[in-house]
Amino acid sequence: MSRPTVAVEIAVQDAAGARVARDGGADRVELCGALAGTGGLTPSLGTVEQVVAVGLPVHVLVRPRAGGFQYDADELDLMAADVRHAVRAGVAGVVVGVLDERSEVDRDAVARLSDAADGREVTFHRALDVVPDRLVALRALADLGVWRVLTSGGAARTFDGIDALAEMVREGTGVEIMAGGGLRAEDVGLARAVGIDAVHLSASVERDDRGPAGPGGGAATYLGTELQLVRGVVRAARD
Template structure:
């Protein structure tokens, strides 16, 4: 399970240590998103340092994996930044490292896959460069065909009904938020946010996704 905060508003940010501890206590392997701000994936030295501290902190709080990514302004992988984050993760414990959908913002996703494979990343999360993974099947197939030893996980706009097509192109795993919106039980008030409901995981969508994925095996 990938754990993040502010998914709908920002695409996901690093969650609180309390959230990491609580989720990890369930016994599920929790992989924590390490992303210090919204926006693009070109980071300053200070931002990389913040994320390196966050890697160590979430692993100490029980995370079994971290989800990272960084690019240069030309769209290539920021090798120094990613190597540093991978190194911090390995030093903190025996955890998986996923390169997130910064891959979909890369100038050449195939070259980016090769680069992160050489840096020791275990997995990439990608829509194949499309708005939704179901529209990026050709690129996903190319990434799978690279056979780098890195797991290719399809994510982005995935719904239970789109999973069979993703499985057919050979991806190793699929990733979806499976979210729904429930009414907010309280008023937000001035300074309390925009309101409009609370995003939660829908167990029915999770069950349907699992059934769809496993029915193709």
């Protein structure tokens, strides 16, 4: 009996990356800024508009700063505004994650951001991997109407968290489970075997810039989405 296929989401930083994801057969992109240095931040509105124009469904990360996932009132105001701007720009969904002082799901904040999303899909990101009890958090997110979660099962790599991922699938909350975190094409078969709904990766390689970065400009390299890496994961997700 054939294994169920899984959706493929590629994390990108720009329209060029979104075009590579599209041409490689990915189902959607997560758009974020500063991916390599921070794990991802809210991209500019101009970037959102450019990536939406590529044609793949776009799920935009809304994260105002690096660091943890507990936010003050100003930061939550900004996040809600960024969600509304992204919705107006035509995104298919938003990606958020807010924890309270106990490192549990901040229900009020997630409800506020979900309301701002105005019916678009809401993904709760890998803030889930630092909560005290992922199953309790998963049930809370289901109650809040969150569409999916992105998680490695609390491990450094998806492959190492497969048992925890399988447990979340078995919980049967109705929330999609998307595996991500150091994921490689060879991990996809195992994810499919335990019933994961989707896989997520950046499929990126380091590239040299066209000129020197200069003082204060950082390294003269950047991450770019690699077509063959996208195609490899897509084949593993569907064959």
